[in-house]
Amino acid sequence: AQSVTQPDIHITVSEGASLELRCNYSYGATPYLFWYVQSPGQGLQLLLKYFSGDTLVQGIKGFEAEFKRSQSSFNLRKPSVHWSDAAEYFCAVGTGGFKTIFGAGTRLFVKA
Amino acid sequence: DGGITQSPKYLFRKEGQNVTLSCEQNLNHDAMYWYRQDPGQGLRLIYYSQIVNDFQKGDIAEGYSVSREKKESFPLTVTSAQKNPTAFYLCASSMADSYEQYFGPGTRLTVT
Numbered sequence: 655a656q657s658v659t660q661p662d663i664h665i666t667v668s669e670g671a672s673l674e675l676r677c678n679y680s681y682g683a684t685p686y687l688f689w690y691v692q693s694p695g696q697g698l699q700l701l702l703k704y705f706s707g708d709t710l711v712q713g714i715k716g717f718e719a720e721f722k723r724s725q726s727s728f729n730l731r732k733p734s735v736h737w738s739d740a741a742e743y744f745c746a747v748g749t750g751g752f753k754t755i756f757g758a759g760t761r762l763f764v765k766a
Numbered sequence: 767d768g769g770i771t772q773s774p775k776y777l778f779r780k781e782g783q784n785v786t787l788s789c790e791q792n793l794n795h796d797a798m799y800w801y802r803q804d805p806g807q808g809l810r811l812i813y814y815s816q817i818v819n820d821f822q823k824g825d826i827a828e829g830y831s832v833s834r835e836k837k838e839s840f841p842l843t844v845t846s847a848q849k850n851p852t853a854f855y856l857c858a859s860s861m862a863d864s865y866e867q868y869f870g871p872g873t874r875l876t877v878t
Contacts, residue, residue, distance in 0.1 A: 658808075686865045688865070695854075695872070696871055696872065697772075697856055697858075697869035697870050697871045697872050698856070698858075698867075700866060700867075700868075703865075744809070748865030752797060752816065752863065752864070752865055753814065753824070756801075756808040756809040757808055758806055758807060758808040759806075759808050
């Protein structure tokens with residue numbers, strides 16, 4: 655079955671520290687992969703996407719993600735976290751029929 | 767500015783009443799989606815529509831209904847048959863043949 659797993663329900667990092675949010679997917683074909691960010695009470699905003707080509711993709715707000723087919727992973731990274739990055743982050747996989755499966759989300763807390 | 771609007775932001779209803787959530791987009795997107803978001807469960811697809819006058823059930827369509835009479839509009843009705851309607855509802859749209867979705871700000875529905 656197609657699925658997206660975000661193993662960490664929440665993560666706390668210090669401001670200025672590096673960040674990695676994990677995402678694993680299960681999908682038989684070549685995946686279309688996304689990371690979205692959601693501030694409290696708001697909609698989702700696309701951070702970055704992977705369709706094909708270079709497995710390291712750059713997104714907005716200084717985020718990047720790396721697609722590793724052998725590990726079925728698409729982890730999100732940022733070298734230095736800012737307090738404004740505190741939000742919930744969703745990994746997603748595009749499946750057949752242009753439907754998208756979302757992970758359960760990882761809430762990021764940033765401490766001063 | 768192009769985007770997706772959802773109204774109202776907060777909605778309160780008594781149990782047993784039907785309620786309609788509005789979603790309008792001016793992005794000229796062909797496809798539109800409704801998701802339900804509950805804490806710790808990510809986004810679950812309720813209904814989606816790829817063209818006017820056509821829509822398909824998602825994973826949790828029971829107790830919900832939609833219409834797509836205009837390209838710009840995709841209202842969602844939460845009926846009294848929905849057993850647990852209190853949730854955050856998100857509308858999204860995308861271009862034809864694209865997995866990249868644009869989200870509205872959401873409507874928080876509380877049924878008591």
